[in-house]
Amino acid sequence: MGEDDVILKFENVTKRFPGVLALDNVSFAIRKGEVHALVGENGAGKSTLIKIVTGVYQKTSGEVIFDGKPVHFLTPHEALRNGIAAIYQEFNLIPALTVAENIFMGHHFTRRNFIVDWGKMREEARKLMEFLDVDIDVDAQVRDLGVAKKQVVEIAKALSLNARVLIMDEPTATLAQKEIEGLFRIIRFLKGKGVTVIYISHRLEEIYEVCDRVTVLRDGRYVGTRNVKEIKVDEIIRMMVGREVVEKFPRVAHHAGEEVLRVENLTRHGVLENISFSVRKGEILGIAGMVGSGRTELLRAIYGLDPIDAGKIYVKGKEVHIHSPLEAINHGIALLPEERKTQGLVLLLSVLDNLGLPLLPSLSNRGFVDDKKLTAVAQDMVEHMNIKTPSLLQKTMYLSGGNQQKVVLGKWFARNCDIYLFDEPTRGIDVGAKIEIYHLMNKLIERGSTIVMVSSELPEILAMSDRILVMREGKVMGELTREEATKEAILQLALGRREEYARVE
Amino acid sequence: MPVLSEENVPLVQRFFVFWDKVGILLAFLVVCVIFGMLNPVFFNPLNILNVIRQVSIIGVIAVGMTFVILLGGIDLSVGSVVAFAGIIAAGFQAKWGGNLFLSVVIPLLIGGGIGFMNGFVSTKGQLHPFIVTLGSMSIFRGATLLVAQGKPISGMSPAFRFIGAGMVGPIPFPVILFIGCVIVAGMVLKRTVFGRYIYAIGGNEEAALLSGIMVERYKIAAFTILGFLSGLSALILTSRLNSGELVAGQGYELDVIASVIIGGTSLMGGEGGVYGTLIGALLIGVVSNGLNLLGVQPYWQMIVKGLIVILAVLLDKLKRRFRTV
Numbered sequence: 001m002g003e004d005d006v007i008l009k010f011e012n013v014t015k016r017f018p019g020v021l022a023l024d025n026v027s028f029a030i031r032k033g034e035v036h037a038l039v040g041e042n043g044a045g046k047s048t049l050i051k052i053v054t055g056v057y058q059k060t061s062g063e064v065i066f067d068g069k070p071v072h073f074l075t076p077h078e079a080l081r082n083g084i085a086a087i088y089q090e091f092n093l094i095p096a097l098t099v100a101e102n103i104f105m106g107h108h109f110t111r112r113n114f115i116v117d118w119g120k121m122r123e124e125a126r127k128l129m130e131f132l133d134v135d136i137d138v139d140a141q142v143r144d145l146g147v148a149k150k151q152v153v154e155i156a157k158a159l160s161l162n163a164r165v166l167i168m169d170e171p172t173a174t175l176a177q178k179e180i181e182g183l184f185r186i187i188r189f190l191k192g193k194g195v196t197v198i199y200i201s202h203r204l205e206e207i208y209e210v211c212d213r214v215t216v217l218r219d220g221r222y223v224g225t226r227n228v229k230e231i232k233v234d235e236i237i238r239m240m241v242g243r244e245v246v247e248k249f250p251r252v253a254h255h256a257g258e259e260v261l262r263v264e265n266l267t268r269h270g271v272l273e274n275i276s277f278s279v280r281k282g283e284i285l286g287i288a289g290m291v292g293s294g295r296t297e298l299l300r301a302i303y304g305l306d307p308i309d310a311g312k313i314y315v316k317g318k319e320v321h322i323h324s325p326l327e328a329i330n331h332g333i334a335l336l337p338e339e340r341k342t343q344g345l346v347l348l349l350s351v352l353d354n355l356g357l358p359l360l361p362s363l364s365n366r367g368f369v370d371d372k373k374l375t376a377v378a379q380d381m382v383e384h385m386n387i388k389t390p391s392l393l394q395k396t397m398y399l400s401g402g403n404q405q406k407v408v409l410g411k412w413f414a415r416n417c418d419i420y421l422f423d424e425p426t427r428g429i430d431v432g433a434k435i436e437i438y439h440l441m442n443k444l445i446e447r448g449s450t451i452v453m454v455s456s457e458l459p460e461i462l463a464m465s466d467r468i469l470v471m472r473e474g475k476v477m478g479e480l481t482r483e484e485a486t487k488e489a490i491l492q493l494a495l496g497r498r499e500e501y502a503r504v505e
Numbered sequence: 506m507p508v509l510s511e512e513n514v515p516l517v518q519r520f521f522v523f524w525d526k527v528g529i530l531l532a533f534l535v536v537c538v539i540f541g542m543l544n545p546v547f548f549n550p551l552n553i554l555n556v557i558r559q560v561s562i563i564g565v566i567a568v569g570m571t572f573v574i575l576l577g578g579i580d581l582s583v584g585s586v587v588a589f590a591g592i593i594a595a596g597f598q599a600k601w602g603g604n605l606f607l608s609v610v611i612p613l614l615i616g617g618g619i620g621f622m623n624g625f626v627s628t629k630g631q632l633h634p635f636i637v638t639l640g641s642m643s644i645f646r647g648a649t650l651l652v653a654q655g656k657p658i659s660g661m662s663p664a665f666r667f668i669g670a671g672m673v674g675p676i677p678f679p680v681i682l683f684i685g686c687v688i689v690a691g692m693v694l695k696r697t698v699f700g701r702y703i704y705a706i707g708g709n710e711e712a713a714l715l716s717g718i719m720v721e722r723y724k725i726a727a728f729t730i731l732g733f734l735s736g737l738s739a740l741i742l743t744s745r746l747n748s749g750e751l752v753a754g755q756g757y758e759l760d761v762i763a764s765v766i767i768g769g770t771s772l773m774g775g776e777g778g779v780y781g782t783l784i785g786a787l788l789i790g791v792v793s794n795g796l797n798l799l800g801v802q803p804y805w806q807m808i809v810k811g812l813i814v815i816l817a818v819l820l821d822k823l824k825r826r827f828r829t830v
Contacts, residue, residue, distance in 0.1 A: 305715075329717040337715055344715070346708035348775045357705055357716035360698045367697045411716070 006065075007032040007196050008053070008084075008165055013062035015048050015220075022048040025062070026222045028215055030165075035187060035197045037207040037228070040217035041240055041458065041491075046200055049217070050167055054086045055079040066165075077106075085158035086167040089174070091150050093157075095143035100125035102142050103157045128156040132186055148179035155186060159195075166190065167198040172206060173292060184210045202290045204233050204495055218242050234488070237495075241458070241487040249463030250435060252442045256466065257281030259317065260450045261333075261419050263302065266311035271297045272474045275311070279419075284441070284451045286465030288458070288490045294474035295454040296338055299421045303328045303335040315419070329358060332418035336408055336425060338454075340401070344408035347397035351389050352378045354396050355411045381410040386436060402433025409440055420444055422453040426460060438464060458487050470494050528820075529769055529781055533788045540795035547798055554677060560790035561683035562745075563757060564783065565738045567764040568686045569620075569731030571782045574765050575694075575707045576727050577774030578634045580623060582641035583735045583761055587754030589645040590616045590739035595658035595749025598665050605664050613736040619645065620732015624725035634728075642758070650751060659748035669745030679741045686734065690779040703727065707774030763810060764789055767817040773825075789813070 008030040015023040023045045030036045038046050051057040053064060055073030063070050066084065073079040076086070093102050100121050101108075109117040109124065125138040134152050136145070142153060151171060158166055168187075172180045187197055187210050199211055207214055207228060214231065216223040216239040223239045262278040272294050279285045287295045300306045302313060304322035313320055315331045322328045325335070337343035345354055355378040356363065363373045378392055385406045389399055396407055405425070412420065425441070426434045441451055441464065455461040461468060468480045470493035477493040540547045566583050573580050590612035597608030623641055627634040671678040694700035705713040706720050714720050743749050768785030770777025792813065793806050 303715075324717075324719065325715055326717040326719055335715055337712075342709070343711050346705050346712050346775070348708040349704060353701065353705070356701065357713070357718070360701055364698050367699060369696055369698055369701060371696075 005031045007067060008198075009063075009065040010049070011063040011065065013049070013052065013064060014060045015045075015052060015057060016060040022220050023052070023059075024220045026217070026220075027062075028222055028225050030196060030198065031213075033191060033194045033196055034212040035191055035199055035210055037211040037214040038198055038200045038217065039202075039204065039207070039214060039236065039240060040223075041456075044217040044240070045220040046217055047169070048220075050086060050169065050198070050200070053079065053165075054084060054167065080158075080161055080163070083162060083164040084167070085161065085163035085165070086169065087151065087154045087158065087171065088169045089171075091154055093142045093150060093153060096141060098139050098141055099136055099145070099153055100138040102153055103128065103138075103160050105157070107161070124160070125156070128159060131159070132156060132189070134182075134186075146179075147174050148176075148182060151175070151183065152186070155190075159190075163195065165196045165198065167200070169200045170202065171199070172201060172203060180206070202495060204236055207236075208233075216240055237488055237491050241491060249460065250438050250442060251463060252446065254282050254284065254445055254466055256283045257448070260315065261302075261452070262314040264312045264314070266298070266301060266313070267309050268297065268301055268306060268474075269309050270474075271306075272301060272308075275471075275474075275476055277469055277476065277479065279450050279452060281418075281448055281450055282445055283466045284445065284453060284464055286461040286468040287452065287454045287471060288456075288461050288468055289471035289477075289494050291456065293471040293494065295471050296423055297474070298471070299335060299423055299452070299454060303333060303421060305335075329415070329417070333421065334358075334412040334415060334417040334419070335421045336412060336423060338423040338427070340404050340408055345396045345404055348395060350393045350395055351382065351387065351399070351407055352392040354407050355381050355414065358411055358415050377414055381414050385410045385413065385440065400433075402436070405433070405437065406440075409437065413440065413444070416447075418449055420449055420451045422451060422455075424455055425453060426455075426457065434460075458490060461490075462487065472496050529767065529784050529788070533784050533791070536788060536791055536795070540791065540798070544795075544798045547795060552794070552798075554675070554680070556790045556794045557680050557683075557787070558677040559794070560786050561677070561679035562738050562742050563760045563764060563789070564683045564786040565679075565686050565741065566731070566735050566757065566761045567768075567782045567786050568683075568690045568779055569727075569734035570761050570765045571690065571768075571770055571777065571779045572694075572703060572727040573634075573731050574762070574770050574772060575703050575774055575777060576724055577707050577710070577772075578627070578724065578727070579762070579772075580620075580634060580638045580728065580731055581758045582619065582623060582638040582645060583731065583738075584754035584757035585642045585645035585649065586616055586619050586732060586735040587739045587742060587757060588649040588751065589619070589652070590736040591743040591753045592649045592653050592658060592749040592751075594665075594740055594743045595661070596652065598662060599658050599660040599749075603662055605662065608665060609668075609740060612739055613733055616736020616739065617729050617733035620729040620735070621725060623732065624728030627728075628721040628724045649753075653749065653751055655751070657748050657750050661744060661747050666744050666747060669741045669743070679745070682737065682741065686737075687779055687783050694778055699723070699726070704775055707776075709775070759810070759814070760786075760789055763814040763817070766814060766821070769821075771821050771825075772818065785817075 006029045011027050013023055013026045026049065040046050048057060052059045055075045055078050071082065073082065094105065103125050104121050109120040111117050122138050129136050129138060132152060132155065136149050136152060142150060145153065171183060175183060190197060201207065211228050213225055214228055214236060215225040216236065218240060258281055259278050260281050264276050266275040267273055275298060289295050297306065301308050304324045304327055313322065320331050322331065341347060352375065356374050359377065360369055363370050363377065375392065382389065382392065387406045387410060388403050396404055399407065426437055444451060453461065453464065462485055466482055468485050468490065470477045470480065470490055472494055480489055546552055570580060593615055594608050594612040597604060597611060619641060623634065623638050626632065627637040667678060669679055673681055694703065702713065702718050702723055705718060706723055710720055742753055764786035765782050766772060767788055768777065768781030770781060789810060792809055796806050796809065
């Protein structure tokens with residue numbers, strides 16, 4: 001491969017966040033005019049890499065070479081001006097403005113630098129639409145367009161700036177099948193015009209339709225680049241998953257008892273479809289799937305945060321109707337949410353107050369809080385959970401991530417629930433604190449509680465779960481026993497390759 | 506591990522804890538000393554009691570407003586509620602039979618009811634309380650004019666007049682009402698489940714909801730309390746003026762909100778308390794009184810008050826910026 005073929009090259013790119021090595025010496029090259037797929041598990045470093053190219057993040061070390069020259073963009077705007085554009089799942093469009101205005105946002109055509117030249121702007125926008133061979137009224141307000149058309153507006157916006165590299169992050173995630181075909185047509189067309197496309201997707205089958213080469217990242221490291229024509233999907237999955245040993249996960253023997261929670265045909269239109277499962281006392285049920293597969297939404301629906309359209313929930317054999325978290329708690333269900341800081345804690349309040357949140361009604365007399373009892377319970381929890389805090393009165397905003405998570409866990413631990421719904425219990429926590437949290441989960445199980453755990457970390461879900469439910473696009477794709485469960489099996493279900501898995505069985 | 510001690514709290518945080526607790530009190534004392542030096546009449550006991558009595562009318566409402574602002578809300582309708590509840594009280598006194606019980610209880614219930622509606626509409630309808638209460642502000646000013654048919658209602662009974670003008674020993678009755686409200690509210694906020702949940706909801710509504718707190722109920726309750734206390738303020742004012750006035754309570758929202766903000770309660774919710782509000786209300790009262798005693802044109806008072814409010818909000822903003830999260 002000649003050097004002048006290459007448009008974008010990474011040389012030992014490293015990105016360090018406090019406590020996390022997000023990218024570790026990543027080196028590879030992207031050729032001019034190719035469609036290059038970038039794949040990897042959640043947290044493999046794809047987004048970090050993209051954000052470095054587009055100037056959202058700054059690399060810690062290494063070089064990004066664009067068109068033969070080392071570049072270091074400080075803002076997305078700067079990357080854009082130099083011909084690198086990114087289209088994210090969340091569009092960067094202004095709904096109330098017209099298509100033409102959005103396309104030329106930030107570089108309006110003007111007369112004497114002062115008056116907007118509407119005629120010229122419309123004409124140029126129309127030319128772009130003709131160029132892309134799509135039928136979109138340039139005077140329409142963007143809010144009136146569907147997702148697919150909004151995406152085209154984003155593409156046109158990038159082209160209006162003469163983008164030579166177009167990065168698309170999960171572009172098909174919200175598109176219908178027909179729209180996906182339209183998008184692929186545009187991608188092929190752009191490729192024909194010499195535009196380089198970096199294509200990020202969890203849907204491996206799409207890579208075969210539209211990409212030339214594929215690069216795999218894993219745990220922040222570069223695994224390899226292959227020609228799409230010369231690699232099978234199973235091999236891509238193997239590259240994504242790796243062959244490393246499983247991390248250390250303490251796990252106690254579980255003795256499953258009677259059924260505690262049963263969900264039957266739970267449906268929330270457009271989000272969850274016909275979900276059924278059951279969990280027994282003393283069990284950990286893992287829920288795997290890609291981000292956006294409906295895992296979090298399932299927990300929210302059970303917890304009464306989102307209304308359900310159909311289906312039944314049984315707790316200990318009795319049907320329950322849960323409309324609010326308080327009702328869920330009264331049925332013995334607790335939810336440990338995905339986002340500690342925004343959902344789990346009141347950062348302004350102390351460790352004591354946070355631990356007390358779900359407990360106050362039971363620790364009060366005619367509405368008055370029994371501070372002695374509360375302090376005793378909280379002190380007990382701090383010791384029990386090994387929460388490192390200078391005092392019970394320390395505001396939780398000053399604790400480390402692991403200790404914050406232990407406070408969230410502690411408030412529910414003290415409450416003694418039957419069913420714990422965990423959403424990404426160890427995300428963003430260092431290894432030591434992770435293991436402590438696994439120990440606490442074990443204690444819950446020993447106490448006779450049941451855990452339903454959503455996790456994107458496959459090693460964690462494989463090691464801790466008794467059974468694993470795999471979701472995709474709001475549906476349960478399959479249930480694996482502890483013996484059946486492998487990374488490959490989960491990924492194949494999560495990526496929608498159910499038939500093949502069935503054959504393997 | 507030391508528990509319930511503040512020894513190990515980081516220095517920056519300790520500074521702001523200190524500032525939160527005494528900063529405003531210090532500012533208040535400095536202002537008092539300056540006015541006292543410029544005009545010795547300021548420290549005359551009669552003048553002091555007079556200031557506190559004037560402050561009571563605003564202060565009672567500010568106690569309620571503290572609850573609402575702690576939850577991250579706001580209520581602009583308090584002045585109109587004062588006028589409406591006041592005209593109803595005056596009506597029961599002078600026009601509709603002169604029953605003391607009814608002329609006290611009905612205005613309180615009306616105040617509470619309006620507060621309930623403000624809370625109900627803004628939470629259930631998921632509307633910002635700013636706009637909902639801006640609406641009620643106009644509605645109840647209009648309703649006041651309608652009930653009064655454009656004329657003030659005067660002529661209160663001596664018993665009713667006690668509420669605003671009576672003395673218990675040397676202390677004006679409104680002052681007792683005001684201080685009583687502060688103490689009860691302080692206890693509610695610190696010691697009860699209700700109070701703790703107010704801070705939790707104001708600090709992080711979603712985390713509170715996920716912890717099983719019925720967020721909407723508490724919000725409605727806070728607005729209801731504020732409405733009720735606005736009704737109480739209306740009784741004091743009407744009784745003191747011996748008349749239900751059409752323009753009663755006009756502009757109160759500024760003084761009330763200013764008292765709460767100056768007192769250190771954050772407009773973002775979750776931080777602050779009613780003792781700060783007490784000082785905030787007193788500071789505003791003292792500034793008005795002091796400027797009066799110095800013979801400054803009353804127009805200046807409004808300008809100074811506005812500046813103080815902006816300064817207080819600026820301080821709150823700085824506090825948040827310097828706190829590393």
